[in-house]
Amino acid sequence: xxxxxxxxxxxxxxxxxxxxxxxxxxxxxxxxxxxxxxxxxxxxxxxxxxxxxxxxxxxxxxxxxxxxxxxxxxxxxxxxxxxxxxxxxxxxxxxxxxxxxxxxxxxxxxxxxxxxxxxxxxxxxxxxxxxxxxxxxxxxxxxxxxxxxxxxxxxxxxxxxxxxxxxxxxxxxxxxxxxxxxxxxxxxxxxxxxxxxxxxxxxxxxxxxxxxxxxxxxxxxxxxxxxxxxxxxxxxxxxxxxxxxxxxxxxxxxxxxxxxxxxxxxxxxxxxxxxxx
Amino acid sequence: xxxxxxxxxxxxxxxxxxxxxxxxxxxxxxxxxxxxxxxxxxxxxxxxxxxxxxxxxxxxxxxxxxxxxxxxxxxxxxxxxxxxxxxxxxxxxxxxxxxxxxxxxxxxxxxxxxxxxxxxxxxxxxxxxxxxxxxxxxxxxxxxxxxxxxxxxxxxxxxxxxxxxxxxxxxxxxxxxxxxxxxxxxxxxxxxxxxxxxxxxxxxxxxxxxxxxxxxxxxxxxxxxxxxxxxxxxxxxxxxxxxxxxxxxxxxxxxxxxxxxxxxxxxxxxxxxxxxxxxxxxxxxxxxxxxxxxxxxxxxxxxxxxxxxxxxxxxxxxxxxxxxxxxxxxxxxxxxxxxxxx
Numbered sequence: 001x002x003x004x005x006x007x008x009x010x011x012x013x014x015x016x017x018x019x020x021x022x023x024x025x026x027x028x029x030x031x032x033x034x035x036x037x038x039x040x041x042x043x044x045x046x047x048x049x050x051x052x053x054x055x056x057x058x059x060x061x062x063x064x065x066x067x068x069x070x071x072x073x074x075x076x077x078x079x080x081x082x083x084x085x086x087x088x089x090x091x092x093x094x095x096x097x098x099x100x101x102x103x104x105x106x107x108x109x110x111x112x113x114x115x116x117x118x119x120x121x122x123x124x125x126x127x128x129x130x131x132x133x134x135x136x137x138x139x140x141x142x143x144x145x146x147x148x149x150x151x152x153x154x155x156x157x158x159x160x161x162x163x164x165x166x167x168x169x170x171x172x173x174x175x176x177x178x179x180x181x182x183x184x185x186x187x188x189x190x191x192x193x194x195x196x197x198x199x200x201x202x203x204x205x206x207x208x209x210x211x212x213x214x215x216x217x218x219x220x221x222x223x224x225x226x227x228x229x230x231x232x233x234x235x236x237x238x239x240x241x242x243x244x245x246x247x248x249x250x251x252x253x254x255x256x257x258x259x260x261x262x263x264x265x266x267x268x269x270x271x272x273x274x275x276x277x
Numbered sequence: 278x279x280x281x282x283x284x285x286x287x288x289x290x291x292x293x294x295x296x297x298x299x300x301x302x303x304x305x306x307x308x309x310x311x312x313x314x315x316x317x318x319x320x321x322x323x324x325x326x327x328x329x330x331x332x333x334x335x336x337x338x339x340x341x342x343x344x345x346x347x348x349x350x351x352x353x354x355x356x357x358x359x360x361x362x363x364x365x366x367x368x369x370x371x372x373x374x375x376x377x378x379x380x381x382x383x384x385x386x387x388x389x390x391x392x393x394x395x396x397x398x399x400x401x402x403x404x405x406x407x408x409x410x411x412x413x414x415x416x417x418x419x420x421x422x423x424x425x426x427x428x429x430x431x432x433x434x435x436x437x438x439x440x441x442x443x444x445x446x447x448x449x450x451x452x453x454x455x456x457x458x459x460x461x462x463x464x465x466x467x468x469x470x471x472x473x474x475x476x477x478x479x480x481x482x483x484x485x486x487x488x489x490x491x492x493x494x495x496x497x498x499x500x501x502x503x504x505x506x507x508x509x510x511x512x513x514x515x516x517x518x519x520x521x522x523x524x525x526x527x528x529x530x531x532x533x534x535x536x537x538x539x540x541x542x543x544x545x546x547x548x549x550x551x552x553x554x555x556x557x558x559x560x561x562x563x564x565x566x567x568x569x570x571x572x573x574x575x576x577x578x579x580x581x582x583x584x585x586x587x588x589x590x591x592x593x594x595x596x597x598x599x600x601x602x603x604x605x606x607x608x609x610x611x612x613x614x615x616x617x618x619x
Contacts, residue, residue: 061441061442062441062442063438063441063442086443086444088442088443088444089443090439090442090443092436092438092439092442094436099309099434099435099436100308100309100311100486101305101308101309101482101486101492101495102486102489102490102491102492102494102495103431103435103491103492104490104491104492106491107431107491107492107493108435110428111428111431111432111435111436111439111440112443114428114429114432114443114445115443115444115445119426119429119446120425120426122428123428145490145491146490147490147491163439167443
């Protein structure tokens with residue numbers, strides 16, 4: 001799937017944040033964060049609701065403002081042209097693809113190819129076959145010419161994944177790709193991501209549950225209150241070894257004893273639990 | 278045809294042909310972007326341009342074009358700021374446009390052609406030869422830009438955030454679209470009028486998206502519908518003595534209601550047929566499966582069962598197993614299966 005292998009030596013990491021603050025307007029949601037992700041890594045960005053994990057991802061995409069520090073993606077500062085144009089894939093957190101006007105799977109996924117083509121070039125035969133490959137990768141080849149509105153929610157999410165893959169990205173950023181998706185589509189997604197990762201594409205997946213993707217994502221970055229509270233192997237975060245955790249607790253930086261399932265604890269539930277103990 | 282003997286009707290029909298083709302080609306993107314009323318707003322702004330043209334004794338089509346394009350660029354800049362005041366700023370611009378037009382027109386010296394109705398609702402007899410030339414240029418430019426940038430305009434209209442994330446020039450493309458709308462407004466002002474132009478951008482698209490399956494088909498179908506209602510409406514208005522703009526728009530809306538009703542009837546009868554067959558098969562004593570005697574036929578992602586020449590696609594419902602009809606089956610039934618049939 002991926003044309004350009006990411007691991008060029010001397011090009012620097014795929015993602016580098018140095019003392020970076022990211023937010024909207026004048027308000028920092030993520031503050032003074034350092035993070036380096038090498039080419040080809042597969043990283044889960046975890047955190048509870050409101051922790052800033054989505055803002056962190058949006059900062060990488062230029063959708064949230066870099067208010068302080070440095071954010072570099074694929075060796076170029078975010079927001080500065082030419083930037084990483086067309087080399088970054090994005091799967092937004094969106095439950096449906098269908099807009100007001102009907103569009104086929106082929107048309108929606110074709111949009112993913114545009115960033116590679118500049119402003120005026122048309123989709124050539126090579127581009128069309130990449131689009132077909134991207135649709136095949138998510139298992140929807142037989143729905144190619146169907147309106148996206150006729151697909152199930154899980155299938156529509158796979159269309160969004162195919163759209164990102166059609167750009168043949170060096171870095172793929174996904175926001176909650178498994179939320180609200182049926183088990184079959186989750187498994188299909190995990191298989192696709194395993195393939196994509198195997199080609200050397202860097203993955204950054206924002207999620208609150210790594211369950212279905214645990215086999216693909218090796219490293220976990222936990223965002224809590226706009227700061228990174230844990231950065232280490234996903235596998236090291238074994239369930240059942242830690243004590244009670246609520247969102248104000250500092251998470252042990254070694255990563256031992258961190259329980260993934262605790263990430264799903266809402267602040268209210270955490271407070272209730274704390275009050276009860 | 279008598280209607281074609283008059284020069285003004287020839288020009289009016291030419292203008293309505295171009296309007297009918299161009300307005301929906303731009304309008305589909307506005308519908309996708311959920312900005313259906315942008316054409317309406319720019320029509321308001323164009324009125325100030327018309328007034329300036331009348332006051333300075335220059336061709337109002339030219340001054341309207343300048344005003345509408347400036348308005349379009351301004352609107353996109355306000356929207357790009359992304360503040361909550363954007364909505365209010367747009368309203369101020371729109372109503373400022375029509376108020377400015379009305380006041381400026383009232384200042385025109387007596388004896389000037391200042392028929393406000395003609396600009397607001399269209400007056401086909403006022404289409405001059407110079408207008409037709411300008412309209413032709415506008416038509417070619419708008420259709421050319423849509424052909425060149427259509428896929429990008431679709432991308433930005435469909436998912437602006439994604440387009441920005443992958444590095445498409447979102448603001449520039451939005452400005453291009455708004456400018457196309459401004460051009461279309463001016464193109465339409467003789468035939469449909471500044472207050473009704475938005476209808477000709479939106480309604481053909483609304484009809485097309487009821488029946489089309491792809492964005493491309495929607496665009497082509499909307500343009501075809503636009504041309505038909507525009508030319509038919511202009512012709513009808515000539516014979517009936519009604520205003521062309523209103524006639525065209527009523528025709529388009531009638532078509533929209535007709536197609537909506539036809540689809541509702543089709544869906545109802547399809548559901549009824551489905552239920553009737555479901556009743557028949559409720560008397561069907563077995564579930565299709567291996568050894569049931571009906572021939573399994575692979576059909577896309579599932580297996581249908583040949584049931585006396587038509588296909589059954591089993592699926593679970595709350596009420597138990599249910600069979601959808603998947604059409605007639607052309608494959609010859611192998612005799613060995615035939616023999617095993619009860």
